[in-house]
Amino acid sequence: MSETERRTLTDHPLFQMTLCRFLGFIREPEAVFWTFVFPILMAAGLGLAFRQRGPDKPHIGVVTSASSASALVSLKKDTTLVAETYDDSSGAKALRTGKVAVLVESIAGGVHYVYDPARGDAATARLFANRAIQTGGGAVETIATTDSYVSEKGSRYIDFVVPGLLGMNLMGSGIWGLGFAIVTARNQKLLKRYMATPMKRSQYLLSFLLSRLVFLVLEVLTLLLFGHYVFGVPLRGSLLALSAICLVASFSFSALGLLVSSRATTTEGVSGLMNFIMLPMWILSGVFFSSANFPSVVQPFIKALPLTAANDALRANMLEGASVAGVAPQILVLVLWMTVSFGVALKIFRWR
Amino acid sequence: MTEGPALLVRDLRKAYGDILAVDGLNLEVARGECFGLLGPNGAGKTTTIEICEGLLSADSGRVEVLGLDWDKEPQKLKERLGVQLQDTKLAEKLTVAETLRMFRSFYRERKTVDEVIALVELGEKRDARVGNLSGGQKQRLAIACALVGDPEILFLDEPTTGLDPQSRRSLWDLITRFRESGRTIVLTTHYMDEAEKLCDRIAIVDHGKVIAEGRTNELIDSVDLSHLPAPEPRRTSATLEDVFVSLTGRTLRDE
Numbered sequence: 001m002s003e004t005e006r007r008t009l010t011d012h013p014l015f016q017m018t019l020c021r022f023l024g025f026i027r028e029p030e031a032v033f034w035t036f037v038f039p040i041l042m043a044a045g046l047g048l049a050f051r052q053r054g055p056d057k058p059h060i061g062v063v064t065s066a067s068s069a070s071a072l073v074s075l076k077k078d079t080t081l082v083a084e085t086y087d088d089s090s091g092a093k094a095l096r097t098g099k100v101a102v103l104v105e106s107i108a109g110g111v112h113y114v115y116d117p118a119r120g121d122a123a124t125a126r127l128f129a130n131r132a133i134q135t136g137g138g139a140v141e142t143i144a145t146t147d148s149y150v151s152e153k154g155s156r157y158i159d160f161v162v163p164g165l166l167g168m169n170l171m172g173s174g175i176w177g178l179g180f181a182i183v184t185a186r187n188q189k190l191l192k193r194y195m196a197t198p199m200k201r202s203q204y205l206l207s208f209l210l211s212r213l214v215f216l217v218l219e220v221l222t223l224l225l226f227g228h229y230v231f232g233v234p235l236r237g238s239l240l241a242l243s244a245i246c247l248v249a250s251f252s253f254s255a256l257g258l259l260v261s262s263r264a265t266t267t268e269g270v271s272g273l274m275n276f277i278m279l280p281m282w283i284l285s286g287v288f289f290s291s292a293n294f295p296s297v298v299q300p301f302i303k304a305l306p307l308t309a310a311n312d313a314l315r316a317n318m319l320e321g322a323s324v325a326g327v328a329p330q331i332l333v334l335v336l337w338m339t340v341s342f343g344v345a346l347k348i349f350r351w352r
Numbered sequence: 353m354t355e356g357p358a359l360l361v362r363d364l365r366k367a368y369g370d371i372l373a374v375d376g377l378n379l380e381v382a383r384g385e386c387f388g389l390l391g392p393n394g395a396g397k398t399t400t401i402e403i404c405e406g407l408l409s410a411d412s413g414r415v416e417v418l419g420l421d422w423d424k425e426p427q428k429l430k431e432r433l434g435v436q437l438q439d440t441k442l443a444e445k446l447t448v449a450e451t452l453r454m455f456r457s458f459y460r461e462r463k464t465v466d467e468v469i470a471l472v473e474l475g476e477k478r479d480a481r482v483g484n485l486s487g488g489q490k491q492r493l494a495i496a497c498a499l500v501g502d503p504e505i506l507f508l509d510e511p512t513t514g515l516d517p518q519s520r521r522s523l524w525d526l527i528t529r530f531r532e533s534g535r536t537i538v539l540t541t542h543y544m545d546e547a548e549k550l551c552d553r554i555a556i557v558d559h560g561k562v563i564a565e566g567r568t569n570e571l572i573d574s575v576d577l578s579h580l581p582a583p584e585p586r587r588t589s590a591t592l593e594d595v596f597v598s599l600t601g602r603t604l605r606d607e
Contacts, residue, residue, distance in 0.1 A: 012457065013454075016453060017454060017457075019450075019454075020443065020450060020451075023445065023446060023450065024443055024445045024446060185443075188440065188441035189437055189439050189440045189441065190440060190441065190442065190443065192407060192437060192440070193435070193437055193440040193442075195407055196405050196406065196407055196433075196435035196437070197430060197455065197458040197459070197501070198427055198430040198431050198458050198459060198460075198501075199458045352407065
């Protein structure tokens with residue numbers, strides 16, 4: 001069969017299918033919101049909530065009595081803590097509800113501290129209170145000390161959370177973007193209709209990856225530019241390495257999306273599957289708080305999750321300036337997920 | 353090229369679990385013919401046509417489309433046939449022209465987007481989103497997608513089911529025009545009037561078998577009206593409905 005006309009690039013099936021995915025997506029206002037606007041709102045919200053401010057001063061409760069007056073005076077003089085006065089019962093309540101970390105009572109010949117040693121800030125508060133009272137009572141520090149304060153960009157919460165949001169976004173748009181589009185096409189018998197044309201299956205799947213690529217650039221750029229210029233989130237690594245990490249992560253999540261959607265015939269069915277896969281990673285993979293908080297027994301499992309690998313690699317690159325070689329273990333994890341998911345998905349994919 | 357039948361089906365069988373959907377079905381459709389597969393829902397029409405379209409594989413039997421075998425030359429065959437499926441929903445966010453441009457890119461030999469749009473008379477809706485089209489317009493677009501690859505044989509599965517009378521008539525005109533260009537059409541329907549209007553020959557299918565086959569008018573003439581119940585005053589001539597009732601003892605609409 002001969003070509004009856006010269007084919008232009010825009011007439012290539014791969015171009016046409018990618019274009020249709022792209023158009024289908026940008027004409028879906030909700031999808032645009034969740035992909036582009038939501039991560040920025042999230043970053044802005046978290047950035048404002050955890051913005052830089054002075055260290056929290058410990059709140060010390062003093063139970064008022066005739067003998068506690070001098071302790072109160074000493075505490076009030078110390079600007080590194082906040083002293084509040086209570087009577088017996090309201091003092092106990094303030095301690096119970098966490099309004100104060102330590103309750104100071106006067107006893108014969110000294111002061112008595114009431115606090116819960118299991119509360120992290122309570123022991124510190126006791127030290128603060130005790131120092132103030134001892135100093136007020138005439139105690140002198142025998143060794144001179146000086147302090148210098150460090151507040152470096154890259155160690156704030158917003159610096160931690162922006163790479164996490166980026167990783168989460170790559171996962172969400174990869175899995176959702178592919179999953180819903182494929183399952184909808186299957187559910188509406190579009191896949192079956194395509195099967196009755198000479199369309200190549202590989203090109204159909206490839207068109208999803210290509211359209212993801214277009215969105216990837218837009219998604220990553222909006223979030224990074226916002227984080228960088230509004231909150232001063234550092235970009236210490238090379239941008240080329242950062243792009244490579246985003247690309248591998250995105251393809252890895254797209255392959256996972258393909259796997260998730262390879263059999264399901266209803267969007268309800270695939271939604272459940274997607275949540276089943278994504279929810280553990282939202283919690284375990286260090287998006288909003290460090291995954292180091294989980295017990296060491298589960299650490300190898302957490303490290304093997306693709307979102308953990310993506311987040312760790314993004315943070316290493318953006319905050320510590322790591323190169324691609326520097327995040328090789330994470331890249332390896334992502335490539336493994338990509339290869340296995342894609343391979344299995346192709347094997348079990350339901351085309352009708 | 354134009355030798356031999358456009359479609360040849362021999363002793364076709366297909367079962368879904370315990371249910372025998374197609375049970376030894378035979379068909380032969382000549383080139384340039386409009387052929388109708390008629391029967392109630394569940395008779396095996398759709399299964400048969402989807403096997404002919406290469407979408408389902410048969411358990412046994414032989415299917416040749418345009419002299420080609422699905423097992424041997426699937427890609428070549430797909431280039432040469434046009435298909436409209438019963439329940440395809442095209443992407444709602446794309447326009448008519450975008451949808452056709454994409455389908456067109458799959459084929460080597462093809463019509464231009466504007467040609468098919470003119471053929472199905474969707475010129476005014478060229479840039480309208482698929483989601484905003486009426487049922488009849490969506491169906492014409494589905495057929496346009498089947499025509500854009502300039503097929504030699506067109507498979508239509510219940511092309512007018514669920515459409516209003518005006519849309520049906522406009523689709524009939526469209527199908528008639530395609531037949532007049534000398535191409536082959538195989539369609540399924542459970543509407544008698546549709547088969548009478550469009551088809552040169554029909555096969556009546558029930559329980560996965562062809563129970564009657566012939567030229568449409570000859571089938572109608574062959575029926576003996578005398579033993580039929582006459583719930584309402586009879587027209588002077590028999591209809592396909594009568595043919596079906598006399599063959600199966602029930603009306604199509606019961607199904």
